């Protein structure tokens with residue numbers, strides 16, 4: 186009895202240890218996820234970008250990627266971190282709000298509202314840590330809150346009134362991530378965020394010389410990141426994915442277009458609305474007072490040729506922006522060129538995002554390089570929900586349930602790494618099968634021992650232990 190149990194321990198420890206031996210110590214690949222806020226897919230077309238071009242030759246470039254709707258910063262970044270559409274992860278807006286008190290909290294302060302972010306979906310940092318990896322995040326939206334009480338191994342929350350454009354600061358941040366976090370601390374996964382070219386895109390517009398100049402700064406930073414990876418001995422182990430949350434589109438005003446201002450629409454009254462999110466680019470939401478839904482809806486529907494008005498339940502399914510209690514009963518968005526104003530025009534940005542994600546102006550770029558990726562490969566577009574399962578695969582971790590599929594992106598990977606998590610799972614399965622097998626032996630010994638002693642008709646073994654029953658457990662969403 187005792188000998189067979191200890192035999193199990195002897196067999197089991199090494200067999201469960203296989204994936205750890207193989208991938209955690211020497212072979213484990215690292216991953217750096219970088220977002221350059223508002224970097225539209227085609228921003229490299231009118232600017233000389235030698236470093237992005239080199240990265241494309243050394244790795245993978247997608248023609249563009251499709252973000253989830255609402256195409257704004259915090260919701261789309263949380264999709265990158267979770268692989269879930271916005272209605273499924275719950276971070277449905279840049280602003281925290283409470284329809285009962287009427288309170289609204291702006292973008293930066295919402296970074297500190299834990300209950301807004303921690304709404305049942307775990308970001309990749311926590312999932313990776315629960316599976317033995319170490320993670321960090323620098324300035325990435327969603328970095329600050331704890332999720333189910335857990336935090337990244339190390340984090341650097343963006344300071345208030347941060348100068349988004351300072352290239353010296355950008356390089357210091359890169360140094361911190363490469364030298365200290367990946368180098369000294371040996372982290373496995375880091376997310377890194379830069380607030381440009383979103384800032385210049387809003388202020389001067391996507392076609393401005395200021396935006397082109399900022400793309401030059403992004404390109405220099407990409408070169409700096411890659412040479413920093415080399416200097417820190419990370420070239421063979423570090424994968425780098427560079428993408429963004431959304432694109433940018435020109436806004437027209439000054440008599441060029443008929444502006445959308447809700448207070449001027451006949452039949453619409455703010456008196457019929459108990460809460461609204463307006464004056465926030467091209468998208469808005471309304472909570473009508475009890476019994477006023479039809480009145481508000483009918484007044485707005487068709488009121489302006491470039492204003493789209495939906496009841497929550499009739500919003501096109503492709504937008505995946507309905508199935509969440511936080512989404513208000515009426516959803517509005519405008520066509521490119523237009524923003525939605527409440528009482529009177531208060532928005533003066535030259536560029537905006539938040540439009541329908543089918544608009545080409547809303548599509549971000551996507552680049553990837555490193556030991557997991559093919560070289561000099563250009564691939565077609567895909568939705569950004571698929572980046573999460575790709576990242577989990579590279580890190581060799583089991584993803585949470587999500588809306589992406591590895592099938593969409595796995596052709597970017599070199600075949601050697603394509604099998605890694607499958608190997609990992611097979612090894613786990615082999616380990617589990619070994620556990621089951623050993624238990625069968627133990628139980629069988631126990632049973633025959635009992636049967637011999639008591640001469641009873643004991644039939645416990647087949648019913649209670651089924652070896653290998655977990656061998657083929659399905660993997661959701663890989």
Ligand SMILES: *[C@@H]1O[C@H](CO)[C@@H](O)[C@H](O)[C@H]1NC(C)=O
Nearest residue numbers: 275300303304305306510511
């Ligand atoms: C998500 O947030 C809503 C309130 O906005 C709350 O009612 C709900 O319980 C939260 N769900 C989870 C799982 O945290």
Ligand SMILES: *[C@@H]1O[C@H](CO)[C@@H](O)[C@H](O)[C@H]1NC(C)=O
Nearest residue numbers: 348350351352353354355357
């Ligand atoms: C940029 O950041 C560096 C390093 O923190 C600082 O010394 C410099 O004064 C900053 N420049 C501007 C224009 O803010």
Ligand SMILES: [Zn+2]
Nearest residue numbers: 223258383387
């Ligand atoms: Zn923005």
